[in-house]
Amino acid sequence: MSNPAAPAIPPFQPPRRALMGPGPSDVPERILAAMARPTIGHLDPAFTDMMEQVKTLLRYAFQTGNKLTFPVSGPGSVGMETCFVNLVEPGDQVIVCVNGVFGGRMVENVRRCGGVPIVVESAWGRAVDVDQVATAFAATPDAKILAFVHAETSTGAQSDAAALAEVARRHGALTIMDCVTSLAGTPVLVDAWGIDAAYSGSQKCLSCTPGLSPVTFSEAAIDKVRARGTPVQSWFMDLNLVLGYWSGEGKRTYHHTAPINPLYGLHEALVMLAEEGIENAWARHRAMHEALKDGLEKLGLEFIVPAAERLPQLNSVALPADIDDAAARARLLAEFNLEIGAGLGALAGGIWRIGLMGASARPENVDVCLKALAGVMGSRE
Ligand SMILES: *Cc1c(COP(=O)(O)O)cnc(C)c1O
Secondary structure (H helix, E strand, O other), X not given: OOOOOOOOOOOOOOOOOEEEOOOOOOOOHHHHHHHOOOOOOOOOHHHHHHHHHHHHHHHHHHOOOOOEEEEEEOOHHHHHHHHHHHHOOOOOEEEEEEOOHHHHHHHHHHHHOOOEEEEEEOOOOOOOOHHHHHHHHHHOOOOOEEEEEOEEOOOXXXXXXXXXXXXXXXXXXXXXXXXXXXXXXXXXXXXHHOOOEEEOOOOOOOOOOOOEEEEEEOHHHHHHHHOOOXXXXXXXXXXXXXXXXXXXXXXXXXXXXXXXXXXXXXXXXXXXXXXXXXXXXXXXXXXXXXXXXXXXHXXXXXXXXXXXXXXXXXXXXXXXXXXXXXXXXHHHHHHHOEEEEEOOHHHOOOEEEEEOOHHHOOHHHHHHHHHHHHHHHHHHO
16 A cells, blocks of 8 residues: 555635524634634643633523533533433433433433433423423432433424423432523523533534533532442543543643633633623524514414424424425525524424524524525425
């Protein structure tokens, strides 16, 4: 075998798109500029000061006083695994709510941790049925954890996190909440709801680049991790070890090299959220949803989620029978530089998912989207 010659490949120049799928969302220039600042060492005091600010800003985003609040170095899926590998011990019964793709991933996580998933299935496109969860607890009084997805991105349905957490509390169970798509888009009130572990992602309503997963843990969750009889099977995600890095009060020890520049981006995204005010961010997502909804309905597109359970930041509509899904989305991308999401899992080919997340939740994007959809659906009007 000969050594390969140097490939003559030019630098990559991505096209400029309007990102209106299930994430990533549009990343503001301000965040991209922050990420281009000089890389410094991850134990540099200037960097650790910034890490402290990221933690403070994340507590605001999660609406929590939890000390253990930080961004995991990895996408939302790594935040998810961090919650499960630390909190689920072999043999633990975990009630898992499944009303879409991401709830299914939680079941898989519980299994891989050696836990016993007790699955509560709700219809795809609907919120989790709280009464069914109460019934599952009555049938499995030893269940240690309730896990649910607050904002099911595969369908666009939002569940009643406060009510679910209340059921778990009544039965002495901890809660793990996926708020990847809800954080900064609709209210996520970790302390008011009494959530023990929550994970999110940088690339949805925070409008940063993908690859970081904000997480937060209550004291009760940390107690469960400390009281484990078996070591956490993942070295990288073991909170006992990560803690020395993220909470090493003054004397941080090396755990892994933090993704320095992406963290500058998350810092900037969170500064922007604090400047806007989180209540204003929630209101903006809602207002853009209303505007988009009116336009979609005029085009004859129907939402698959009942109005009261709809996520403003993820709009799922049924695909008209005479539209070719892949061809239409290819035209949206090629002719209008617009990305929207296809259906996932059982809904593949049957729906479109239109995201209004973070910086994508603005009037210009709503206009671009409605004009583009009218363009590709035009022949039917
Ligand atoms: C996007 C998403 C995830 C996974 O996040 P990644 O960053 O893609 O790993 C998990 N849960 C929900 C609800 C999501 O929308």
